Each structure stands twice: as C-alpha cells, then as structure tokens.
Amino acid sequence: MSDRRGLLIILSSPSGAGKSTLARKLRDWDTSLEFSVSATTRAPRVGEEDGKDYFFTAEDDFRAMVNDGDMLEHARVFNNYYGSPKGPVQKAIDSGRDVLFDVDWQGAQQISNSTLKQHVLSIFILPPSIKELRRRLETRGQDAPDTIALRMEKSWDEISHWDGYDYVLVNDDLTETEAKLKSIITAERLRLSQQPKLVDHVRALQSEFEDTK
Ligand SMILES: Nc1ncnc2c1ncn2[C@@H]1O[C@H](COP(=O)(O)OP(=O)(O)OP(=O)(O)O)[C@@H](O)[C@H]1O
Numbered sequence: 345m346s347d348r349r350g351l352l353i354i355l356s357s358p359s360g361a362g363k364s365t366l367a368r369k370l371r372d373w374d375t376s377l378e379f380s381v382s383a384t385t386r387a388p389r390v391g392e393e394d395g396k397d398y399f400f401t402a403e404d405d406f407r408a409m410v411n412d413g414d415m416l417e418h419a420r421v422f423n424n425y426y427g428s429p430k431g432p433v434q435k436a437i438d439s440g441r442d443v444l445f446d447v448d449w450q451g452a453q454q455i456s457n458s459t460l461k462q463h464v465l466s467i468f469i470l471p472p473s474i475k476e477l478r479r480r481l482e483t484r485g486q487d488a489p490d491t492i493a494l495r496m497e498k499s500w501d502e503i504s505h506w507d508g509y510d511y512v513l514v515n516d517d518l519t520e521t522e523a524k525l526k527s528i529i530t531a532e533r534l535r536l537s538q539q540p541k542l543v544d545h546v547r548a549l550q551s552e553f554e555d556t557k
C-alpha cells in the first residue's frame with residue numbers, strides 16, 4: 345500500500361500524435377503502473393491482443409456493460425464505442441496504485457467530473473504540426489485511407505480541448521516528450537506523498553510559534 349492516494353493519469357491527443365507510444369514507454373519505465381485496458385467495438389489491428397491492448401467487444405455486450413454501470417466513462421469515437429471498465433480502476437486506486445488511461449477528450453472530461461476527480465492528472469499531447477500528424481498516421485500503416493481521413497477530419501475537435509488539461513506537451517522529439525512526461529509524473533507523486541507530512545509539519549510550526557508568543 346502506497347503512502348499517498350493513487351493517481352489517474354490521463355493521456356489524450358488527436359489520433360496519431362503518439363499517446364499509445366508514450367503510454368508503452370511509461371509502462372516499461374514503471375511496471376507498477378496499471379494500464380486501464382479499454383473495451384472497444386472497433387476491430388483489432390494487426391498485432392493487437394485482446395485483454396492487453398483492448399477488450400474487443402461486440403456492440404450489444406458494450407451496451408450491457410454501460411447499462412450495468414460497469415464503465416467509468418465511455419464515448420463514441422470515430423464511429424466506434426470505447427470505454428474504461430470501472431472495476432480494475434477502483435481496485436488499483438483502493439490499493440494506492442496509479443492508473444494510466446489513453447482516452448479521448450470526452451472520456452477525460454467524464455473521469456474529471458466523476459467521484460474520482462481528486463485523483464486525476466490529465467496530460468494533453470499535441471502534434472508538432474498537422475502535416476506531421478498525417479505523416480504519423482500514414483507511416484503507422486495500420487489504418488485504411490478512409491479511416492485516416494476521418495481521424496484527420498476529427499483532429500481539430502480533439503485539439504480544441506487542449507486547455508482543459510493539467511499539462512500540455514508538444515510531442516516533437518519522442519525522447520524529450522518521454523522525459524517530460526516522466527518528470528511530470530514524478531513531481532506529482534512527490535507532491536501527493538509530501539502533502540500529509542507537510543500538514544503535520546505546519547501544525548508543529550504553528551504550535552511552536554504559539555509557544556514562543
Ligand atoms: N515523437 C514522435 N516522432 C515521430 N514519430 C512518432 C512520435 N511519436 C509517435 N510517433 C509515431 O507516430 C505513429 C502514431 O503514434 P501512436 O500510435 O502512438 O499515436 P496515438 O496518439 O496513440 O494514435 P491513436 O489515437 O490513433 O491510437 C506511430 O507510428 C509512432 O511510432
């Protein structure tokens with residue numbers, strides 16, 4: 345059990361800016377970080393594993409999870425449904441572990457307005473340019489041209505929510521962005537673990553101050 349409350353670390357960005365790449369690096373860096381595996385109705389990409397990358401779910405089953413109150417948040421994104429199952433998140437938080445989310449702005453807003461809002465650390469990833477965003481989607485080589493076109497068309501909807509996040513990073517050089525992300529998480533963890541000790545320390549200072557009057 346950690347000496348501080350667990351963080352819900354949310355990464356959002358337009359499709360192709362690099363969230364999944366950065367999330368993988370964070371998971372390698374800190375293996376205690378719990379990754380929130382989303383449920384989705386989209387078809388798996390080549391190489392994606394059910395239960396690791398996503399829970400690939402039929403639409404009826406997805407709706408049933410929502411209706412049963414099993415989702416912390418859910419949204420329709422690029423003509424598919426995506427959602428974060430509540431159970432694993434609550435379990436991690438209850439044991440003081442941090443959870444990493446890769447969700448769009450709608451999911452980020454829902455988590456930030458939920459009962460777990462005091463745990464949220466939200467980070468928005470911007471691409472260096474729209475041209476580079478398209479290049480990344482094309483060179484990823486995972487999506488059909490019409491899917492890439494839809495994701496590019498919706499990129500501004502996502503980018504327009506950038507200022508609702510705690511931190512915003514431009515993912516130009518990957519190594520630099522990774523280092524900045526790790527610094528943010530390290531600093532936030534330190535802040536949270538110091539908080540209770542600081543309260544005690546200030547109380548002690550206050551009583552010492554009163555005694556010297
Ligand atoms: N800083 C970077 N410089 C160059 N290429 C990058 C950088 N960051 C990520 N990429 C590459 O861009 C492509 C898209 O990255 P990634 O799949 O992580 O994006 P994403 O934001 O998770 O997209 P989606 O929302 O569609 O899942 C990948 O091929 C990845 O290797």
Ligand SMILES: Nc1nc2c(ncn2[C@@H]2O[C@H](COP(=O)(O)O)[C@@H](O)[C@H]2O)c(=O)[nH]1
Nearest residue numbers: 382418419421426427428446447448450451
């Ligand atoms: N609101 C949510 N958005 C999610 C979730 N899981 C992923 N996403 C977002 O969907 C798009 C597309 O993802 P892709 O894997 O099909 O490229 C991207 O913006 C993700 O962040 C979720 O559980 N809830």
